Amino acid sequence: MSAMTETNQGSVLDDVRKALGRQNTLSPAPLEPFLEPTLAIDARELGERFIQEATAVRAQVHRVPDRRQLVQKVVEICVNQTGEVAISGAELLREINLPEELTARDLSTFMGDRAGHEQMVARLANCGVGVTAADFAIAETGTIVLSSDEPNALLVSLLPPVHIAVVRSEQMIATIDEAIRRTGSERMTGTNPTRSVTMITGPSRTSDVELVLSIGVHGPKELHVIILE
Amino acid sequence: MLRQSRSPIRMTLANPNLTQRSHAALENDVLQGALKRATDTFIERRREAITSVADWEALRQRARLVKEHTINHLDYYLEQLVTRVEAHGGKVFWARTGEDVSKYIIDLARARAVRSVVKSKSMATEEIELNHALEAAGVRPVETDLGEYIIQLAHEKPSHIIVPAIHKTRAQIADLFEEKLREGRPNEVAEITAMARKRLRNEFLSAEMGITGANFAVAETGSIVLVENEGNIRLSTQVPKIQVAVVGIEKVIPRFDDLSVFLRLLPRSGTGQKQTAYVSFLNGARQSKPESGFEFHLVLMDNGRTRILADEQMRESLYCIRCGACLNVCPVYQKIGGQAYGWIYPGPIGAVISPQLQSLKQSGDLPFASSLCGACRDACPVAINLPDMLLALRAKAKESDIGRKPTEQAAMRGIAFLARHPTLFALSGKLMRALARLLVRDGRIQSAPLSPLRDWTDYRDLPAPRGPSFRQRWKQKDVK
Numbered sequence A: 001m002s003a004m005t006e007t008n009q010g011s012v013l014d015d016v017r018k019a020l021g022r023q024n025t026l027s028p029a030p031l032e033p034f035l036e037p038t039l040a041i042d043a044r045e046l047g048e049r050f051i052q053e054a055t056a057v058r059a060q061v062h063r064v065p066d067r068r069q070l071v072q073k074v075v076e077i078c079v080n081q082t083g084e085v086a087i088s089g090a091e092l093l094r095e096i097n098l099p100e101e102l103t104a105r106d107l108s109t110f111m112g113d114r115a116g117h118e119q120m121v122a123r124l125a126n127c128g129v130g131v132t133a134a135d136f137a138i139a140e141t142g143t144i145v146l147s148s149d150e151p152n153a154l155l156v157s158l159l160p161p162v163h164i165a166v167v168r169s170e171q172m173i174a175t176i177d178e179a180i181r182r183t184g185s186e187r188m189t190g191t192n193p194t195r196s197v198t199m200i201t202g203p204s205r206t207s208d209v210e211l212v213l214s215i216g217v218h219g220p221k222e223l224h225v226i227i228l229e
Numbered sequence B: 001m002l003r004q005s006r007s008p009i010r011m012t013l014a015n016p017n018l019t020q021r022s023h024a025a026l027e028n029d030v031l032q033g034a035l036k037r038a039t040d041t042f043i044e045r046r047r048e049a050i051t052s053v054a055d056w057e058a059l060r061q062r063a064r065l066v067k068e069h070t071i072n073h074l075d076y077y078l079e080q081l082v083t084r085v086e087a088h089g090g091k092v093f094w095a096r097t098g099e100d101v102s103k104y105i106i107d108l109a110r111a112r113a114v115r116s117v118v119k120s121k122s123m124a125t126e127e128i129e130l131n132h133a134l135e136a137a138g139v140r141p142v143e144t145d146l147g148e149y150i151i152q153l154a155h156e157k158p159s160h161i162i163v164p165a166i167h168k169t170r171a172q173i174a175d176l177f178e179e180k181l182r183e184g185r186p187n188e189v190a191e192i193t194a195m196a197r198k199r200l201r202n203e204f205l206s207a208e209m210g211i212t213g214a215n216f217a218v219a220e221t222g223s224i225v226l227v228e229n230e231g232n233i234r235l236s237t238q239v240p241k242i243q244v245a246v247v248g249i250e251k252v253i254p255r256f257d258d259l260s261v262f263l264r265l266l267p268r269s270g271t272g273q274k275q276t277a278y279v280s281f282l283n284g285a286r287q288s289k290p291e292s293g294f295e296f297h298l299v300l301m302d303n304g305r306t307r308i309l310a311d312e313q314m315r316e317s318l319y320c321i322r323c324g325a326c327l328n329v330c331p332v333y334q335k336i337g338g339q340a341y342g343w344i345y346p347g348p349i350g351a352v353i354s355p356q357l358q359s360l361k362q363s364g365d366l367p368f369a370s371s372l373c374g375a376c377r378d379a380c381p382v383a384i385n386l387p388d389m390l391l392a393l394r395a396k397a398k399e400s401d402i403g404r405k406p407t408e409q410a411a412m413r414g415i416a417f418l419a420r421h422p423t424l425f426a427l428s429g430k431l432m433r434a435l436a437r438l439l440v441r442d443g444r445i446q447s448a449p450l451s452p453l454r455d456w457t458d459y460r461d462l463p464a465p466r467g468p469s470f471r472q473r474w475k476q477k478d479v480k
Helices: A003-019 A043-056 A066-080 A093-097 A098-104 A117-125 A176-188 B018-026 B029-052 B058-073 B074-089 B100-113 B123-127 B130-136 B144-152 B172-183 B189-206 B232-239 B258-272 B305-310 B313-321 B325-329 B332-338 B347-357 B376-381 B386-399 B406-419 B422-438 B452-455 B470-475
Strands: A060-064 A086-089 A127-131 A136-138 A142-147 A164-168 A197-200 A222-228 B091-095 B116-117 B140-143 B210-211 B217-218 B223-228 B241-249 B278-283 B296-299
Touching: A003 B074, A003 B091, A043 A060, A043 A222, A066 A098, A066 A127, A066 A164, A066 A222, A066 B130, A086 A098, A093 A098, A093 A127, A093 A164, A098 A222, A117 B189, A136 A176, A142 A164, A142 A176, A142 B130, A164 A197, A164 B172, A176 B258, B018 B029, B018 B332, B029 B258, B029 B325, B029 B332, B058 B258, B058 B313, B074 B091, B074 B296, B091 B100, B100 B130, B100 B210, B100 B241, B100 B296, B116 B130, B116 B189, B116 B232, B123 B241, B130 B140, B140 B144, B144 B172, B144 B189, B172 B189, B172 B332, B189 B232, B210 B232, B223 B232, B232 B278, B305 B313, B305 B347, B313 B347, B325 B332, B325 B347, B325 B376, B347 B376, B347 B386, B376 B386, B406 B422
Parallel strands: A060 A222, A086 A127, A127 A164, A164 A222, B091 B296, B116 B140, B116 B210, B210 B241, B241 B296
Antiparallel strands: A136 A142, A142 A197, A197 B278, B217 B223, B223 B278
């Protein structure tokens, strides 16, 4: 920390304390936890609710019964696109041999391994599809949650015009408060406290021109969520 | 009866006052149409969205409690936030003023040979006019939110917190893009979006620094939380290696778990969405190894906020989460739009915080631009008591020289004098009724020769005075 930073830190914090009428920082008793009143969602209906909400914000949701059909579905989406298929470092995607399966069908893939940041960004910007897994999904809003624990997930899900996210049905949770509790406690106790998390609800959108909805302004124009049962 | 002004105030001053700016807005048909559409749409979407939570009022009261608690212990939570951010490899800079912020960022840009900066919609950096400072220092700032990009190309000021370019039609934007981008004229909204996407994608890939604000900063974890729909904030924070967040000191919240209440309230209040397309939770530098070249700088900005904090009556104006709901429901905003407020914070919240962040001298007229109907307080997701603060600011303006109009003071002294002299009071009433009758045409007073009566009759008719006065009827026991 530079000398200037320290001086300023003193002055702004001093001003804050002065405004609050004290000279030393006071440690507050934390607020009582808040039990949020929520609309209950039956555990058996999580998948249905997710599909309903995600579809309402123009995500395309697919359900597949097994890993073979999961690969099939990814291939089906990718063959309609031009450019390479970028694949994040998610374990699930390695387990189903996605890179090999796509290569076998004449689709070129990009894993982002070992590339420097600038090179990776430049190459991802030219990819047609990005495939990631998701940490979990939130039924009440049709949201998927990705984190930087999954190598390259945040960029692979952002730069190509089409994003495919794979989520297992047991990763479905009901509400945003559950998602926040989970993300927060992972952050507090996890080995990597600097992990970044992104919640994604539908494709990129804007209504900045005459309030007309326009899809795909900066992020992906298409979002596919594949639920693996 | 409402009608078009017959004697519009002419724009003769370089720096028009609130009344003149409002007249200009009222006479702009394009703006009136856009404002009606925007505010109607947002009110309806919000109304629908809040039915999707179990108990909206309970959420509001909780959010208010969290904000109240945090603001009353701001010193503690700021210290905690700074400790966490630094532990994660981020650098923290405390800025007393807007100039401090600009200087820090410019010094950083120079030290890292930064030529262009991608910016994501941030009220804090607009408040301090960071773009001007960057340009003057030879660093090119590019606004990347579509609405802000349009505003930047047009060299204008935003008219709404959530949809900054709402005052412009698609045809005007098409003309603007054709002139400035020289890639033809985009005819549809989708073409406008595609053209901006292409142009801005190149900016993202070449910029060395990304600057954002923050919706929330979590003390417990040192997380910066950003809420958006377009993806430009994700690109600004993930693509350039140097990331700077300019954050007002009031944005801190204690715990990560506190976020769920705010993430339910903010999208529903702002755009009427259950959730925005993207919510990012960022913690410090992306890789803690210094040789990776990733940097995260958190700039904590005071710029007048401790002044608000010191005033217990006004302190709750720091609870604001910048959703824009109070703008949409305000009958004054609905007619005059954001630019008439003269600074970047419009609507009821703007009328409360602008005079405090700037000065009563600069924007002490804003608190008078309110009917005090209370719709803003009802719509506010943190239940800020805006009408009471508007009243308090009016009192402050009247106490100082700024709000004191000689004519108004003379009139008040006159009325006070008459009220103490019953005979004169009765006589003056008689005189006024007689004068008023001279102005009656077709049973109404349609135009008056002098202000302040003319200010009324310019837009509305006054009914003609009728029959005897109240005092006469009282004497004759004619009062029921």
